[in-house]
Amino acid sequence: MKETITIKTLAKELNISISTVSKALNDSYEISIETKQKVWDLAKMLKYNRNPSASNLRSHKTKTIAVIIPEIANNFFSQAINGIEEVARQRGYHVLIYQTHENTDQEIAFTDSLLSGRVDGILISVSSDHDNRDHFTALVKEIPTVFFDRVYEDIDAARITTDDYESAYNATSYLVECGCKKIAYLFALNNLNAGKQRMSGYQDALKAHQLAYREELTVNYDKDADLNYQNIKDLMLNERPDAVISSIEDLALPCYYVCKELGIHIPDDLKIISFSNLNTAPLLNPSLTTITQPALEMGRQAAAILFKILDKKHFEPNEWLTLKSTLIKRDSTACH
Amino acid sequence: MKETITIKTLAKELNISISTVSKALNDSYEISIETKQKVWDLAKMLKYNRNPSASNLRSHKTKTIAVIIPEIANNFFSQAINGIEEVARQRGYHVLIYQTHENTDQEIAFTDSLLSGRVDGILISVSSDHDNRDHFTALVKEIPTVFFDRVYEDIDAARITTDDYESAYNATSYLVECGCKKIAYLFALNNLNAGKQRMSGYQDALKAHQLAYREELTVNYDKDADLNYQNIKDLMLNERPDAVISSIEDLALPCYYVCKELGIHIPDDLKIISFSNLNTAPLLNPSLTTITQPALEMGRQAAAILFKILDKKHFEPNEWLTLKSTLIKRDSTACH
DNA sequence: TTTATTTACGAAAACGTTTGAGTTGATTGC
DNA sequence: GCAATCAACTCAAACGTTTTCGTAAATAAA
Known part of the structure; x- marks a missing residue:
């Protein structure tokens, strides 16, 4: 606990006023270059650090x-x-x-x-x-x-x-072009624009390819991970989609686990695309097709x-x- | 930009002094419960927020x-x-x-x-x-x-x-018990105790199982990811280890890529363990054995x-x- | 009753800066 | 040569709290 050094210390040491020191430190035009230099040098030498609280209090800038x-x-x-x-x-x-x-x-x-x-x-x-x-x-x-x-x-x-809408639209279209006819959607962020846009992109792409949107092919995200797993499992057992688009990473991974458990082969039995920023996507089994945000x-x-x-x-x-x-x-x- | 409300505002409103307000807000024993309650109520009503800079400046506590x-x-x-x-x-x-x-x-x-x-x-x-x-x-x-x-x-x-040392020791021992004789080590954090401990654990485990430590079986981490890739590739081509322990995640993943490129089959040709906190470790191809830190x-x-x-x-x-x-x-x- | 003690509060000085309004001496314009 | 300008600096008041010390009234001890 050495005594803290303030602009007062610098001022006393250099025999100039506190305000001059302050202005010098802030590189004010009011101060001559010689004085500034002296202040800067001493500040560096004494390892002066401006007290942020005092500074904020006065200037209303917090950095x-x-x-x-x-x-x-x-x-x-x-x-x-x-x-x-x-x-x-x-x-x-x-x-x-x-x-x-x-x-x-x-x-x-x-x-x-x-x-x-x-x-x-x-x-x-x-x-x-x-x-x-x-x-x-x-x-x-x-x-x-x-x-x-x-x-x-x-x-x-x-x-x-x-571009959530376009991304979902394009991803869905891509699946259709791969021959998928029964594309499920793992729905999350439904309170948010991003979630709605992704869903719309999916729906509109279906429509554009003469495929019907069916609510039974949708799983809604829940905070309870176990429930998500169960819901996806139910989807697979009841509807057996041939593709899945996941609006978030956290629903795609359980999907992988479900497939493992049920012996569903990706991509032969089921194709998967997910919005995701996983850096291990290329290393998954199989590697995961992603819509990756920058x-x-x-x-x-x-x-x-x-x-x-x-x-x-x-x-x-x-x-x-x-x-x-x-x-x-x-x-x-x-x-x- | 409404006028900011301070303890001064509260004080004036309640006809008490600034210090009383301050003490009430800090739940000081000096203030009667009735006064405190009045202050708290008004503070809540006016959505008073204590100014952190002023508080820090005076009290030297920043929270x-x-x-x-x-x-x-x-x-x-x-x-x-x-x-x-x-x-x-x-x-x-x-x-x-x-x-x-x-x-x-x-x-x-x-x-x-x-x-x-x-x-x-x-x-x-x-x-x-x-x-x-x-x-x-x-x-x-x-x-x-x-x-x-x-x-x-x-x-x-x-x-x-x-427990870096023990983790590396145990992991190495485990590989030996699996029949591995030529265990390579991907070395990182060498300036740090954690790195040294992991290395020591590896070396001591080798020794304990009558296996020699050989520097040629070690790859040193470099900031340049491409170089790491190349070094691992060289290791595989020149030495053909039958197992690898990676001291960090960032060296294990390139190892997977190298194996993919060279057609080395994991785990038949090469077993891999890595220090890692990847949540997708179970989904990798193949799933990755990890030393996972809490x-x-x-x-x-x-x-x-x-x-x-x-x-x-x-x-x-x-x-x-x-x-x-x-x-x-x-x-x-x-x-x- | 008188004297301590306690309770509840107020006054005012910090905390370390920034900043606008002076002040001084030197320079400029005319 | 005198007013006006300017450059370089100082003064002092803020900024919104916390905290020490002081004090009046109320209570307890004697």
């Missing part, structure tokens, strides 16, 4: 952003955070992480607690358990916010998504947009960005 | 911890963060994330910047590229720090690791230790905790 996501132990989100952290780092910003575990109450608690000036802005991928748009409608008026991947369409804020790039872009907003304080028309996912064809959809 | 890791988009670390975030949440703490990308300079920059009172404590898993122990020896005297998984042995600080639990425990230190300010003898990894046998080591 900190918050990232709110459903789950960190998830390939998509951890890659997105990677991208966010990267650009935050370049700007000297700090990154706070909050997990909602798909709980809107938690989500509300987090955002509320961030309104007291702890952060300059928020990056968020919303929870899927309840519709929370009223809360966010109010939030975005209070603090610069960028939504990524999981967004509300009708909120007046910046957002970045992927997670890292989304993180980067989302952060970039937030900083753009923070730079010019006046709220401009909000940016709406859509990135393309890529369909990577692998063995789980191999045609003969 | 924030920092997590410094090599990479967030990594199964082990993202699970560990999950655990950390969980217990931080319970305590009402905020979590800052920093990625070093295995760069010690970055690591030094981060920790230095945290010394200005931005956080109450640090959780860190150190970078592997250079030996940085001198820096950390100084750091731990300045701020409560807990090392997890990647630690320096000789630094006087709390730490939590897994990542989530490590995160939880590491955070728990840090909070224990923060609670009782006096630095007690530091806790050294070791958790057990589990060897999960799957098809990549199937014996006949």
Whole structure:
């Protein structure tokens, strides 16, 4: 515990005023280059570090952003955070992480607690358990916010998504072209636009190929993993689809297990495509055809947009960005 | 932009002093229960949020911890963060994330910047590229720090690791019992204790079974993924081991690809075990035998230790905790 | 009754910065 | 040569809390 060194220390040492030191450290035009240099040198020598609390309190700038996501132990989100952290780092910003575990109450608690000036802005991928748009409608008026991947369409804020509709449409079409006639859909994120878009893409593609949409071919995601497993198993036993599109990774993997248990051979008996950012997709048995979102790039872009907003304080028309996912064809959809 | 509401607002509204409000909000024994209740009610009604900067500045408590890791988009670390975030949440703490990308300079920059009172404590898993122990020896005297998984042995600080030596020893022994005679080792983290321990476990197990340790059977990890691939390929072509132990996930996966390319059949021609937290290990082709670290639990425990230190300010003898990894046998080591 | 003690509160000084409004001496325009 | 401008710096008031010390009234001890 050595005595902490402050701008006061520097001022005393150099025989100049506190304000001169402060302005020198902030590279103000009011200070001569010689004085600045002296201050900088001494600061480095004494390993001076600006006290962030004092600075924030006075200036209302925190150099900190918050990232709110459903789950960190998830390939998509951890890659997105990677991208966010990267650009935050370049700007000297700090990154706070909050997990909602798909709980809107938690989500509300987090955002509320961030309104007291702890952060300059928020990056968020919303929870899927309840519709929370009223809360966010109010939030975005209070603090610069960028939504990524999981967004509300009708909120007046910046957002970045992927082409969910097209991806699902194309994936479904691809399966049809492979000769599949009975394509099941593993449905998740149904409260969110992303989920609805994916479902629409699937439905419209069916229609475009003269195939009927049947609700019995749909499994709805549940928080209970065992239940998901059972539901998929029931689907396989009762309907025996010849293909499956999964709207999230967490439903595709149990599907693999079910097939293993029931002796259903992929891709001969059943073809599988999943929205997924698994880096081991090529190594699965069989390798999994995926619709892969540009997670890292989304993180980067989302952060970039937030900083753009923070730079010019006046709220401009909000940016709406859509990135393309890529369909990577692998063995789980191999045609003969 | 409504006018921000502070304790001053509350004080004026209730006709009591600022200090009374502050004390009431902090549940001080100096304030009567009636007054407290009035303050709390009004605070809730007006959605008062304590300004963290002002609070930190005065009290020197930030309710924030920092997590410094090599990479967030990594199964082990993202699970560990999950655990950390969980217990931080319970305590009402905020979590800052920093990625070093295995760069010690970055690591030094981060920790230095945290010394200005931005956080109450640090959780860190150190970078592997250079030996940085001198820096950390100084750091731990300045701020409560807990090392997890990647630690320096000789630094006087709390730490939590897994039983790397025993895990590697047991895994090697298991391979020998399966009849393997030529067991290669994919070596990583060689600057770190974890890496050395794993290597020692491998070597000692060989010795215990009258097998010679041969350096030609070792591949050293490189940052360049292509080079790793090539080195593993060379190993397979030149030495043709009948088993491989990989000290990290990132070397096991290229190994799978090499085998695919060279037509080496796992597990008949080559058995593979890897330290790994891949959740798709059971679905790989073939499913991968892993030494799996309790990542989530490590995160939880590491955070728990840090909070224990923060609670009782006096630095007690530091806790050294070791958790057990589990060897999960799957098809990549199937014996006949 | 008088003197301690306790209870509940208030005044004011921090905490370390930033910032707008001076101040000073030197330079410029005319 | 005098006012006006400018460059470089200082003063002091904030920012919103926490906390120490002080004090008045109420209660207990004597």
